[in-house]
Amino acid sequence: MQRTISLRLQPKAIQDIVxxxxxxxxxxxxxxxAFPTSDxxxxxxxxxxxxAAGSLNQPLISNRIEKDDIFSRHxxxxxxxxxxxxxxxxKKAxxxxxxxxYGLLQVPADDEEKSRKKFVKALLTKMNFVFPRNNLIDAISIRLNEPYRHPAIITVLHKVFFKGAKSYxxxxxxxxxxxxxxDDMKEIPSAMLTLVIVGIFAALKEWEEGEDQREEQDFASATFADVVGLHxxxxxxxxxDAKVGNGAEKYHTLMARLYRDAKAGKGISVALDQVPDWVD
Incomplete structure (x- = not known):
């Protein structure tokens, strides 16, 4: 086992570089x-x-990082x-x-025909959770022609990556x-979208028994390899890479719109307006 260094005990130059x-x-x-291997x-x-050492004009530290294996490893x-x-x-977002x-609390927890457990399972099946709906809990109203346009995706993108002057x-x-x-409109990078999709899947997964069974833990690529593959x-x-139509331009249109909406936080208030007052 290797001890983790205490950054606050390091010289300021090291702290700044790290x-x-x-x-x-x-x-x-x-x-x-988004989900690299250990290497x-x-x-x-x-x-x-x-x-970082180069941009902060610390050539001696840069040289030591390159040549001192123990120092570099820490x-x-x-x-x-x-x-x-x-x-x-x-995931927390x-x-x-x-x-x-996703209207989870609007679905009865113990109704045999329309139980919350079945509802969550349906959301997690075939990436259904990435599609918006005209009615939160009505499967028939799912808009299959609008992949990745669900308000939850835009909300998490905005909260984690675009909210505030010091955001990523x-x-x-x-x-x-x-x-x-x-078209030079900026796009959401696919790696960023993958992080959000897996995060939402992991959050919904904690409701798969019909109740909130929240676990505050990291999610690893190995655990969610299947959803990454489906995504x-x-x-x-x-x-x-669609064979029909101009897939490249459809991809650009999608990712550019996600960038624009996530940056502006567009659609978040509208999404929250759909939630009943009694939902906390």
Missing amino acids: HEAILLASGLAIFEE QQLTQSFRSLIS LTNYVTGRVGKLRITV AVDVVASL GQHFINTFTSSSST NALLIDKIR
Whole structure:
């Protein structure tokens, strides 16, 4: 077992580098790979430390990170652990909204025909939770032509990544790009959307027995590999790489709209207006 370093006991230069590296490594998780392997995580952290040392004009520390394995290992492990908290933040944001924005408390917990347990199971089946509905608890009203437009997705994107002047969205504003050759509207990166989708799935999963069985824990790629696979099959295979129509432009339109709505928090108040007064 390897002890975690106490950052507050380190020299200020080290503290500054590590703080900057955590931000940069979080950016790699948001823009490149949301659920990296252990080796990929360490590589992301190492790259971030070197970049941070360079941007803060600390060549001696950068050189030591590259050449001193023990020193480097302590710092990369620390950064990796802190970046893992981003996933916890996403899940907590999802936990805060799934009951209201999916109407869970409007569904009777013990009705045999329309029980909350069956309702949650239906949401979790075939990625149904990514589609908005005209009526929160009416399966017939699901809008299958609007994938990833559910208010819960926009709400979590906004709360975690775009809310406030010091948000990830503001810090990395110049990192957002467009995949379209004809429209330069910025898009939500697929890695960021994956974080949110898995976070919402994990939050809904805690209701699968019909009651709130909340667990404050991280969610790992291995645990939710199936939902990541289904999400990629929908987002990449059926939308971006669709054989019929211009899939690339449909993908751009979707991701650009998500960026615009999440940045503005658009649709969040409308979604909350659908929730009865008695729902906490």
